[in-house]
Every structure is written in C-alpha cells, then in structure tokens.
Amino acid sequence: MPAASGTRQNIVDAVLRIIGQDGIAAVTNRRIAKEAGVSLGSVTYHFATQHDLLRESLLHFVAEETRHFTALADECSDDGLDVRQAVETVAQVAGGGDFDTRRIAPFELYVQAGRDERLRAAAAECFAAYDRLATRILAHLGVPDPEPLAGAVVALVFGQQLRRLATGAPAEDLVDALLVVTAPWTRR
Structure with missing residues (x-):
C-alpha cells in the first residue's frame, strides 16, 4: 500500500476522475476507495467529510x-x-x-x-x-x-x-x- 501522502494523492486523483466521469453526485467513499485502489477506511482516515474531499x-x-x-x-x-x-x-x-x-x-x-x-x-x-x-x-x-x-x-x-x-x-x-x-x- 502507498505511503500516507501517496494514498491521499491517489484519493484526490480518484475524486477528480469520478467527478469528470459522472459528476460530484457520484463521489461516494466506496467508489473513491475502489477507484483509488485503497481501503474504505483510508478514505475516511484522510478525509473526514465530503466537503474536505x-x-x-x-x-x-x-x-x-x-x-x-x-x-x-x-x-x-x-x-x-x-x-x-x-x-x-x-x-x-x-x-x-x-x-x-x-x-x-x-x-x-x-x-x-x-x-x-x-x-x-x-x-x-x-x-x-x-x-x-x-x-x-x-x-x-x-x-x-x-x-x-x-x-x-x-x-x-x-x-x-x-x-x-x-x-x-x-x-x-x-x-x-x-x-x-x-x-x-x-x-x-
């Protein structure tokens, strides 16, 4: 698994891809985790809220x-x-x-x-x-x-x-x- 900063960046990159593909409404923690290749817990660990994401x-x-x-x-x-x-x-x-x-x-x-x-x-x-x-x-x-x-x-x-x-x-x-x-x- 990537280092914390790499994980955080993977999550951000995944959010941008999801937004570009399907819009902000499609940004869910499960989808982000899947798209970023990280655990669901990593998403919530790095970003407490959708606003933070x-x-x-x-x-x-x-x-x-x-x-x-x-x-x-x-x-x-x-x-x-x-x-x-x-x-x-x-x-x-x-x-x-x-x-x-x-x-x-x-x-x-x-x-x-x-x-x-x-x-x-x-x-x-x-x-x-x-x-x-x-x-x-x-x-x-x-x-x-x-x-x-x-x-x-x-x-x-x-x-x-x-x-x-x-x-x-x-x-x-x-x-x-x-x-x-x-x-x-x-x-x-």
Whole structure:
C-alpha cells in the first residue's frame, strides 16, 4: 500500500476522475476507495467529510493549473507574440480537440464552488492564474491596457469550452472567437 501522502494523492486523483466521469453526485467513499485502489477506511482516515474531499480536490487542481498557466505565461517571450503563437497557447489551455475527464471535472468543481462559499477562494486563485496568462498574451499581441479585457477573454474561453463540452463543437470555434476579440490589435 502507498505511503500516507501517496494514498491521499491517489484519493484526490480518484475524486477528480469520478467527478469528470459522472459528476460530484457520484463521489461516494466506496467508489473513491475502489477507484483509488485503497481501503474504505483510508478514505475516511484522510478525509473526514465530503466537503474536505471536494475542497482538497479543487485545491489540488488549482495548484496544478496555477503552475501550468504560470509556466505558459513565462513562456510568452518579452519580444512579442504573434497570433499563431497565441492560438497555439490557447489550444494548450483549452486542452486540444477532445474533452477528457480531467477537462470536465473543473466545470463541476467551479459550479460546486458557486454553491459552497468555502471553496470560492480556491476557485478565485485559479481564475487569477487564468487572468494573468490572458493579460500576458493580450499584452504581447499589442492590446493596450489588457488587464480589463483579460477576465472577459477568460470567460470567453470557458464559455466556448462549455459549449464544446455540451454540443461537441470544434476547438476551432474557440480560436475563431478569440481572433474576433483581438482583431482590432492583430492581423489574421
């Protein structure tokens, strides 16, 4: 059996997979134990409540996303960013062509944060990382005063991702929408 920290991480990973596959309502201790390959007692030992499980899962996701988006923002060179590079970065952010459970789970967790104010700080931290990346990309594309526009661009990306999830719309729709928003400052 893995060490305590490994067991805890296995449980968190299992929760994220379950949420992505079947939603938050499917998160039960028995299912988590089975999915994580741990005993039922391990689940309750590491997490006293469902809220603790969801909070830890959201915090884990936020930490990974924050690291990922900070690295992407750092990769945006100070020499400028052309539209193609911006599109490639957005494609990385959007997760490519298919939605896997890792890409679906955040939507569930963010909705849960809307219901549970104790989760909102973690969600806000993740959106701040998204906004920083959007600000950096917009600045490199030549958008003057990009900070006020960054939140709207992040919302557009999330809205398009949700649309893709619900309708199967192609990833290109997201790219097209972003090109429309940045058109005044860029050339296709």
